[in-house]
Amino acid sequence: MDTRKAVFAGSWYPANAKDCEKEIRYFLDEAKAISKRNFVGGIVPHAGWYFSGSIACNVIHTLSAEQSPDVVAIFGMHLRPGSAGHIMTTGAWETPFGELEIEEGIAGELTQKFQFNIETPRHFTQDNTIELQLPFIKYFFKDVKILPLGLPPDEKSLDIAKAVVEIALGRGLRIKVIGSTDLTHYGVNYGFTPKGSGGAAPVDWVRKENDRKVIDAMLAMDASEVIREALKNHNACCAGAAAGAVAAAKQLGAEKAEMTAYASSYDKHPSDSFVGYAGIVFDRD
Numbered sequence: 254m255d256t257r258k259a260v261f262a263g264s265w266y267p268a269n270a271k272d273c274e275k276e277i278r279y280f281l282d283e284a285k286a287i288s289k290r291n292f293v294g295g296i297v298p299h300a301g302w303y304f305s306g307s308i309a310c311n312v313i314h315t316l317s318a319e320q321s322p323d324v325v326a327i328f329g330m331h332l333r334p335g336s337a338g339h340i341m342t343t344g345a346w347e348t349p350f351g352e353l354e355i356e357e358g359i360a361g362e363l364t365q366k367f368q369f370n371i372e373t374p375r376h377f378t379q380d381n382t383i384e385l386q387l388p389f390i391k392y393f394f395k396d397v398k399i400l401p402l403g404l405p406p407d408e409k410s411l412d413i414a415k416a417v418v419e420i421a422l423g424r425g426l427r428i429k430v431i432g433s434t435d436l437t438h439y440g441v442n443y444g445f446t447p448k449g450s451g452g453a454a455p456v457d458w459v460r461k462e463n464d465r466k467v468i469d470a471m472l473a474m475d476a477s478e479v480i481r482e483a484l485k486n487h488n489a490c491c492a493g494a495a496a497g498a499v500a501a502a503k504q505l506g507a508e509k510a511e512m513t514a515y516a517s518s519y520d521k522h523p524s525d526s527f528v529g530y531a532g533i534v535f536d537r538d
Contacts, residue, residue: 255344255374256352261384262434265301270349273388276302281308285513291537292316294430294502295513296471296495298530299329299382304521305435308514308532310389313431315513315534322427324356325390325503326417328410328494329382329433330403334484337370338413340404340485344374346399348515350391356398357416362420363402367413370403378403382433382491390431396426404493406480414476414497418504430505436464440526445487450525453485460517463488464529467495472510476500488529502535 262268264473267276269531284307295312298305300439330339340359345352345426364371372378383401389397400417403468404410414430421428437459439445470478499510518524 254354256347257341257344257374257377259309259347259381259384262349262382265381265385266306266388267422268349273349274313274392276306277389277392278432279311279413280307281314283307284311284314287291287315287511287513287534291319292534293505293507293537294498294535296432296434296498296531296533297386298435298532299385299517300435300528300530302385304518305516305530306399308516309386312317312513312532312534313386313389314393316429320427321394322397322429324398324400324421324426324428326402326428326430327383327386327390327433328402328404328414328431328497329491330378330380330494331382331433331490332403332405334344334405334407335403337368338410339372339378340364341371341372341377341401342357346387346401348387348391350388352487353387353391353397353399353472356400358424359400359417359420363413363416382494386431386433404497406484406496408477410493410497411476411500414501415504418501428505430498430501434489434493434495436467436529436531437488438525438528442526456517456519456527458528460515464531468512468515468531470497471499472512474503474507474510474535507535508538510534511536
């Protein structure tokens with residue numbers, strides 16, 4: 254089986270299983286306590302593990318509290334409105350804990366319904382948004398298959414996300430969904446300084462206002478508003494992925510959302526340029 258190499262291992266996260274597990278155990282010690290419920294999906298950040306790994310790890314760990322799924326659909330990628338979606342339809346993806354096999358059946362049906370840029374284990378766009386979640390998925394869901402999808406920030410992504418769930422359930426497969434996005438990228442490094450540069454004011458504005466707007470849309474489980482809000486206020490870099498996770502979770506019967514954590518890169522490394530992160534879980538009563 255062809256295997257897609259992990260290109261960010263050894264830089265954005267540890268390259269070997271022992272060091273990954275050490276980090277994961279540290280992240281779990283930082284977790285906010287969440288009661289066991291029927292969680293069907295979530296939203297995670299995708300910076301290097303030093304900055305946002307704890308949030309992503311604990312969302313994915315929360316999703317593993319109940320019966321393990323057959324497949325985890327992971328939505329991500331930095332795409333523009335109107336871009337084609339991306340999909341990997343065959344092979345496997347390397348992680349320090351071993352390979353994650355692609356769920357080829359769902360992928361094949363999706364490519365019959367929608368147009369995609371099809372990636373292969375040898376020809377793909379390097380992108381951290383999905384890869385950084387895979388060691389967590391492999392660690393907490395030992396035998397699961399994955400369906401990695403790049404979703405642009407437009408309404409067609411919601412149709413794709415809902416179709417993922419419909420196809421999985423039609424095949425008798427248990428599925429959970431994850432959307433990968435960071436929030437506001439603020440500062441001169443990102444060309445976004447509406448509250449000036451330096452000092453506490455920009456950090457407070459991002460935390461209390463700009464990031465809060467898109468987080469509120471996620472918590473309201475309004476997928477279309479997540480996209481509109483992100484395009485208007487630049488407060489989610491992968492809004493299609495986040496909105497797709499909302500749409501898919503609702504298709505799975507989710508009725509409630511909860512924020513597990515919020516942080517920014519400023520907390521670890523104070524700077525005039527910084528990025529916001531949030532963890533969200535979706536619950537089906």
